[in-house]
Amino acid sequence: MSTETLSYKYNALSSITKKQGKENLLLSKFNEVNKGSSPCFFWGKLNNPYELSRCLITLSNIVQSCFNLSPFQLALLKDPIVTAGNNQIRFEGFSHCAGVYARVDVLENGQDGDFIENGTTNVDFNTPLISELGKIKKNDNLILSVGQKEVGFHKEGSSFIERKVPLPSKWIKGLTTVQHYFSESDYAQTLNRIQALQLFKTIxxxxxxxxxxxxxxxxxxLFSPLKASNAICIGGIHRLKLLQPLIPLINELKVYPHKDMQSVTFILCFNELNFVFSVSRDFWRGFSGEGAALESLIEDLPDSLVQAFDNYSYTNQEFNPALLSFEEGIDITKIEKLSTKLSAMGLLGYDLSKNGFFYRRLPFKLERILSLNPRQKGAEKLLEENKVKITLQNDNEIEAQVEGSGVTHYVVLKGDLQKCTCTWFSKNQGERGACKHILAVKKKVKAN
Known part of the structure; x- marks a missing residue:
């Protein structure tokens, strides 16, 4: 198995079965993290089955799409992640190239069921399931079960098999990075259905x-190649075509550009259902390579603090620093600035409509997530090999030399300004996060 992929198995196929005139959608689950003993997170009725089925089909199309990889790589199937808890259900996923992120939010009044266990898991979206979703009509009743309803649940004629699924590591990295971009995005405008239809005709x-x-x-x-004042820049605009089947069904469309136009996010609003769609700055550059949240991982957190937060991080509720501080007896000053780091660790998601973080525990072990970024690992290796030398340090300025492969890199940190002589910094000028040399210097300074 390639080190760039994670393979996991499902014990059963996801399926739709019909019983007493009701459609039952059962999503087979996978999770590396064992939180609770129930094999099921949610069981209940979905109040907008037609719109939801179309959103899930679009989500499936997105996670099977790619805008910069070969047909062979594109052929690999990806499966979304679902979070259930706090009376909400969220499905999320990336395109194969990790340049398009999508999330389906079933809001509190969009379902009528029981949350048997709060948690996050991968779900199996197979071809027969997508085909059956396409047959859902507006008046159909749809029951959703995340996982199996009970231990040993079987239905006559059902097929329980093992299916290996490859998941690129950059897909996991993107799921953490995109939350950081959301937190730096602001609401710009709202379009009604007619305006949205007119807009998408100009793609x-x-x-x-x-x-x-x-x-x-x-x-x-309209979308125009000519820049205007207050215009929102969108790279790789052809990616928006993935949304076209949903536009005739929406109530309104909201737009949230990143403060530096490094991404643009669209929220398609239905009745008690939102579809979040975000694209990276360029179609050839995925969220996974940005490294925007890397610097938040420099400062080591006490294991007790991470564990305390992890105990709360799978309930889908809003992140409340004051409550966590009170219940765990932790100094509030140590918690208030943790949101960026915790989202980079896969313990928080971000809800643009509420302008705040929410608990979302990715279904992968923390050590797996933290080990995925090569720049972070590169910085740690530089420190382990004692290749970082601080040559100047005062209250406002730091200069350092970092030994590379046959060359010495020079790093300067002055206030909010940071520079390095390496190729990565020269090419990206900090727009895609800090290079490993700057990360190493900052981590060494914090350790001293």
Missing amino acids: PAGKVKTDYYLIKRGNKY
Whole structure:
């Protein structure tokens, strides 16, 4: 198995069965993290089955899409992640190239069921399941079960098999990085259904390599190759075509650009159901390679603090630093700035509509998530091999030399300004996160 993929197995196929006139959607689950003994997180009725089924089909199309990889790599199937708890259900996933992120949020009044156990898991989205979802009609009743309803649940004629699924490590990294971009994005505008339909008709045909801009003329919105004041920049605009089947069904469309235009997020609003869709700055550059949250991982956290937070991080509720501080007896000053780091560790998601983090425990072990970023590992290796030398340090400025392969890199940290002479920094100028040399220098300074 390649070190760039994680393989996992399902014990049963996800399926839709019909019983007493009701459709039952059972999603087979996988989880590396053992939290509780129940094999099922949620069982209940979905109040908007037609819209939800179309959102899940679009999500499946997204996680099977790729905008910068070969047809062979594209053929690998990916499976979304589902979080159930606090009266909400969230499905989320990435395109294969990790440049498109999508999440389906079933809100509190969008379901009527029992949350047997709070948790997060991978779910099996197989071809027969997608085909059956396409047959759901507006008046159908749809019952959702995340996992099996009970231990040893079997249905006559059901097929229980093992299916290996490859998941690229960059997909997991992207799930942590995108939360950071969400937290730095702001609401820009709301379009009604007619405006959204008009807007999506202006998406150019084919694959577009130049930037496009979302602009407003009168009461109409359009995508234009010409930049205007207050325009929202969108790279790889052809990726938005994935949303076209959903636009006729929405109530409204909300737009959230990143503060530096490093991503753009669209929220498609239905009745008690939201579809979140975010694209990276360029179609060839996925969220997994950004490293925007790397610096938040520099400062080591006490194991007791991480464990205390992990005890809360699978309930889908809003992140409340004051409550965590009170219940765990931890100094509030040590918690208030943890959100970025904890989201980078897979313990928090971000809800743009509520402008805040929520507990979301990815179904992978913490050590797996933390070991995935090569720049973070590279910085730690530089420190282990004693290749970082601080040459100047005062209250406002730090200079250092970092030994590389046959070359010495020079790092300067002055206030909010940081520079390095390495190729990575010269190419990206900090837009995709710090290089391993800057990370190593910062970590050494914090350790001293």
